Amino acid sequence: MKILIYENSWGFASYTHQLCNAIVQADDKIEVIYATSSDNEYIKKLDERIKVLAVLKTYDKPYKKNSFRWMIDRISVSLYNILQRSKILKEEKPDIVSIQSTIPILDQYFVGKIKARTIQTVHDVIVPIKSLNWSKSSLRRMYNSVDELIVHSQTNKAQLCSMFNVPEKKVHVIHHGTPTTYREINSEVCKEKLRLNNGKKTLLFYGLIRQSKGLDILIQALEGLQCNLVIAGSMPFGEEFEKYERLIEKHGIDCRKFIEYISDEFTEELYQACDIVVLPYIYFYSQSGVFMQAIQYRKPVVATDVSCFKEYIDKYGFGIVCEANNVEALRKAIEEILSSEDKLREYTNNAYNAAAENSWEKSAELHIKLFEKKLNNE
Numbered sequence: 001m002k003i004l005i006y007e008n009s010w011g012f013a014s015y016t017h018q019l020c021n022a023i024v025q026a027d028d029k030i031e032v033i034y035a036t037s038s039d040n041e042y043i044k045k046l047d048e049r050i051k052v053l054a055v056l057k058t059y060d061k062p063y064k065k066n067s068f069r070w071m072i073d074r075i076s077v078s079l080y081n082i083l084q085r086s087k088i089l090k091e092e093k094p095d096i097v098s099i100q101s102t103i104p105i106l107d108q109y110f111v112g113k114i115k116a117r118t119i120q121t122v123h124d125v126i127v128p129i130k131s132l133n134w135s136k137s138s139l140r141r142m143y144n145s146v147d148e149l150i151v152h153s154q155t156n157k158a159q160l161c162s163m164f165n166v167p168e169k170k171v172h173v174i175h176h177g178t179p180t181t182y183r184e185i186n187s188e189v190c191k192e193k194l195r196l197n198n199g200k201k202t203l204l205f206y207g208l209i210r211q212s213k214g215l216d217i218l219i220q221a222l223e224g225l226q227c228n229l230v231i232a233g234s235m236p237f238g239e240e241f242e243k244y245e246r247l248i249e250k251h252g253i254d255c256r257k258f259i260e261y262i263s264d265e266f267t268e269e270l271y272q273a274c275d276i277v278v279l280p281y282i283y284f285y286s287q288s289g290v291f292m293q294a295i296q297y298r299k300p301v302v303a304t305d306v307s308c309f310k311e312y313i314d315k316y317g318f319g320i321v322c323e324a325n326n327v328e329a330l331r332k333a334i335e336e337i338l339s340s341e342d343k344l345r346e347y348t349n350n351a352y353n354a355a356a357e358n359s360w361e362k363s364a365e366l367h368i369k370l371f372e373k374k375l376n377n378e
Contacts, residue, residue, distance in 0.1 A: 007040075057080050096116060193273070203275070278301075316353055318351040
């Protein structure tokens with residue numbers, strides 16, 4: 001079986017490269033071809049058995065979002081990548097095309113013409129950033145043009161089916177994989193390096209700092225609480241961190257800020273320096289890589305009741321869920337988790353089970369089973 005994994009931009013490469021590796025490690029008879037861009041930094045982490053076609057272009061970020069030049073750049077790059085995909089399809093003749101990312105506003109007209117069986121992974125049922133790259137109608141046409149769809153949770157499946165009238169039998173739940181191991185670093189060394197060795201518990205807010213992720217709600221909720229806050233991640237292009245800086249000062253939060261791209265190496269230090277991961281999202285229609293990393297590093301979680309957070313936390317018991325967009329509810333949940341060392345230990349232990357059951361190995365097995373089923377027209 002030959003599988004082409006197509007990624008229009010490498011925004012999901014931290015996920016996709018691990019999926020590629022897990023598939024070839026699960027079954028070395030499967031040929032995996034990975035179509036991506038040459039500047040994808042995860043290429044160097046791929047298994048040598050994977051055929052990498054780094055022939056796609058990436059977007060030119062300096063253009064103001066949704067401006068005319070931004071739009072022309074997106075259209076030209078996306079069309080180029082679609083043409084490259086057509087060329088790859090003719091040359092490689094894959095059995096399955098796994099679409100990890102694309103531009104729906106354009107690809108809605110092309111994806112249905114692919115001769116191979118097409119399976120799209122819906123990382124975002126609704127894309128979290130408003131953009132001319134997509135619309136609900138373009139997403140609907142994309143979802144109905146491919147053969148099968150993959151989502152990462154039952155919650156996301158229900159959202160996809162209800163919002164876009166997609167038949168349930170077409171949507172398959174395959175968990176977002178997580179590594180079951182990591183490079184262990186002495187937590188006290190990490191705390192000292194980040195100036196967190198003040199005897200207080202440390203909360204981590206990690207990832208791209210979008211308005212929808214509720215960082216302002218979190219800052220307000222922490223006023224008066226005895227804890228540290230680490231904020232690590234970059235701002236969306238063209239946005240400034242200043243509004244959050246003012247809130248941090250106003251509410252007197254003990255905060256360490258790393259407003260930049262976070263390397264994998266520094267990510268390891270951040271998670272092991274912190275005690276609790278907080279996801280105060282206001283709305284979210286995706287599976288969160290940050291959430292899965294919390295499982296990987298066996299960290300207790302405080303999350304709002306959006307996306308599939310409650311689904312996972314109820315099943316595995318490694319944290320607390322509270323109402324979204326509610327300062328007092330979030331404060332109460334954080335106070336509760338900070339108040340009991342026994343609970344923190346319990347949540348940490350429960351995260352081990354979550355990691356084991358959501359491994360990349362098991363995710364690859366489910367992907368392969370779906371690919372084989374589709375290949376056999378079952």
